Amino acid sequence: MQGRIIAKQLGRLGIWSNTFERLPNAEAGDLARRIENLGFGALWFPESVGSKEVFAQSALLLTASTRIVVAPGIANIFARDAHAMANGARTLAEAFPGRFVLGLGVSHLPSVATRGGEYRRPLETMARYLDAMDAAPTTLRGAADAPRLLAALGPKMLALAARRSDGAHPYFSPLEHTGAARATVGSEPCLAVEVACVLERDATIARKIARTYTKRYLSLENYTSNLRRIGWPDADLAGEGSDRLVDALVAWGEPSRIAEHLAAHRAAGADHLAVQVLTAAWPAPPLEELRILATALR
Numbered sequence: 345m346q347g348r349i350i351a352k353q354l355g356r357l358g359i360w361s362n363t364f365e366r367l368p369n370a371e372a373g374d375l376a377r378r379i380e381n382l383g384f385g386a387l388w389f390p391e392s393v394g395s396k397e398v399f400a401q402s403a404l405l406l407t408a409s410t411r412i413v414v415a416p417g418i419a420n421i422f423a424r425d426a427h428a429m430a431n432g433a434r435t436l437a438e439a440f441p442g443r444f445v446l447g448l449g450v451s452h453l454p455s456v457a458t459r460g461g462e463y464r465r466p467l468e469t470m471a472r473y474l475d476a477m478d479a480a481p482t483t484l485r486g487a488a489d490a491p492r493l494l495a496a497l498g499p500k501m502l503a504l505a506a507r508r509s510d511g512a513h514p515y516f517s518p519l520e521h522t523g524a525a526r527a528t529v530g531s532e533p534c535l536a537v538e539v540a541c542v543l544e545r546d547a548t549i550a551r552k553i554a555r556t557y558t559k560r561y562l563s564l565e566n567y568t569s570n571l572r573r574i575g576w577p578d579a580d581l582a583g584e585g586s587d588r589l590v591d592a593l594v595a596w597g598e599p600s601r602i603a604e605h606l607a608a609h610r611a612a613g614a615d616h617l618a619v620q621v622l623t624a625a626w627p628a629p630p631l632e633e634l635r636i637l638a639t640a641l642r
Contacts, residue, residue, distance in 0.1 A: 347511045347533040350491045351615035353442055354413055355385025357606070357641060359634065360538050360618035364405065365395035366627045372401075373408025375629050380412040382638040388417035388447070388538070388618040393458045398423070399432040406440045413442075417513055417538065417618060418449035418495045421469070422461040426476030433490035434482055447513045447536075449495025452564050466566075467500050474508045493536055497521070497570040502528040510534055513618070516561045518592040519608055521574055526613025536616040537609055542596040543621070543633045550596035553622050555584040558593055594622065599640030606641070 359379050364372045364387075376387055387405055391398040398419045405414045414436075419429060429448065436444040450470055453463040478489075494505035496512040502525055505512040511534030514525055522537055529535060540557055544550040561567045568581050571589075580586040585593070595605035606617050621630040621637065 345510050345532065346491060347615075350445060350493070350510045351534040351536075353385075353491075354415070354445065354534070354536060354616040356610070356616060357384055358386030358388055358413070358415070358536075358616060358618045359384050360388035360417055360620040361629075362390050362392070362395075363627050363629050364389045364401065365392070367629075369404050373404060375631075376405045376409045376412065376414075378631060379634065380409045382634055383642070384412065384634075384638065386413040386415050386445070386616065386618065388415050391416055391418065391420045391423060391451075393455050399436065402436055402444060403439075406436065406443055411443070413445055414440075415445040415493070415513075415536075415618075416447050417515070418447040418451070420451040420455065420459075421448055421473045422451060422456045422459060422463070426473050427480040429473075430477040430480035430489065431482055431484070433492070434484055434487045437490035438484060438487055444490055445510075446490045446492040447495065448492060449513075452566060454564070467504060470494065470501070471504060471508070474504075493534060496525070497566065498573065499524075499528050506530055506533045511536060511615075514538065516540075516567050516593065517570065518574070519605075519612060521570070522609050522614050523612040524574065534615050535613055536618055537614040538618045538620060539606060539609055540594045540620045540622055541602045541605070541637075542594055542623070543599060543602065543636060544596055545598060547596075549624075550594075551587060551590050553624050554590045554594035554596060556626070557620075557622055558590055559584040599636055602637065603640050 398416045433446040450466040456463040493513045496502045496505045506529040515538040542550045580589040
């Protein structure tokens with residue numbers, strides 16, 4: 345496994361955004377170049393029902409840019425068989441050396457059901473899928489497997505990520521989870537943590553924006569189960585989340601306050617932070633906020 349190498353390739357900071365899937369390809373490519381020029385090390389984007397196909401989208405973003413790493417966060421294992429996943433990743437890794445990292449995960453029951461699939465035991469399903477990926481043949485001369493990170497929250501999936509991949513990509517998790525995740529995976533795997541933020545000083549406005557994010561994920565069992573596991577009571581998880589929970593999941597305020605929150609995740613063990621900037625104007629690209637954040641984090 346090459347977790348330390350992957351951590352270096354990703355850099356300290358990347359951008360996680362679901363804006364790319366809503367933009368025409370030319371505009372998505374322009375946005376990728378703008379983010380690259382701001383100095384961020386990686387672009388993360390999801391694969392949801394109705395979004396652009398993850399390998400096609402990765403190829404478009406890689407072609408539009410010159411150095412930034414592109415990383416699906418995550419490619420859904422129920423969207424394609426293991427051979428297709430392995431060979432799609434190999435193709436991009438060969439075409440763009442050092443610039444593609446495969447994030448893959450089990451997604452969620454509603455998304456899998458919408459695809460017509462059956463959401464089965466996540467840990468066992470992922471382990472079998474990784475077995476099949478490792479066994480997938482290829483006719484590409486000189487092909488090497490792409491680096492891969494697993495979407496992981498619970499200790500068993502984190503342990504699987506440490507054993508069978510180059511690291512883990514936790515999503516929708518507070519600071520205390522980052523320290524626990526590092527303790528579980530050990531020192532070698534790459535820990536690439538998604539962190540949401542709102543560049544807004546007013547608490548009422550900031551939390552209103554943040555709740556467009558927390559409301560969605562608090563309706564999904566894997567996220568609420570993770571929060572309960574690390575000590576959050578049901579009262580905080582109800583609806584769109586309590587103020588206390590929202591503040592733990594979404595950093596808000598002055599850029600300096602955001603920077604302090606990100607530094608705390610790094611101190612807790614994160615190698616790379618995939619920053620998701622939330623705005624009231626979503627899904628419009630948050631370019632001004634990204635410029636402000638890039639300046640503050642230099």
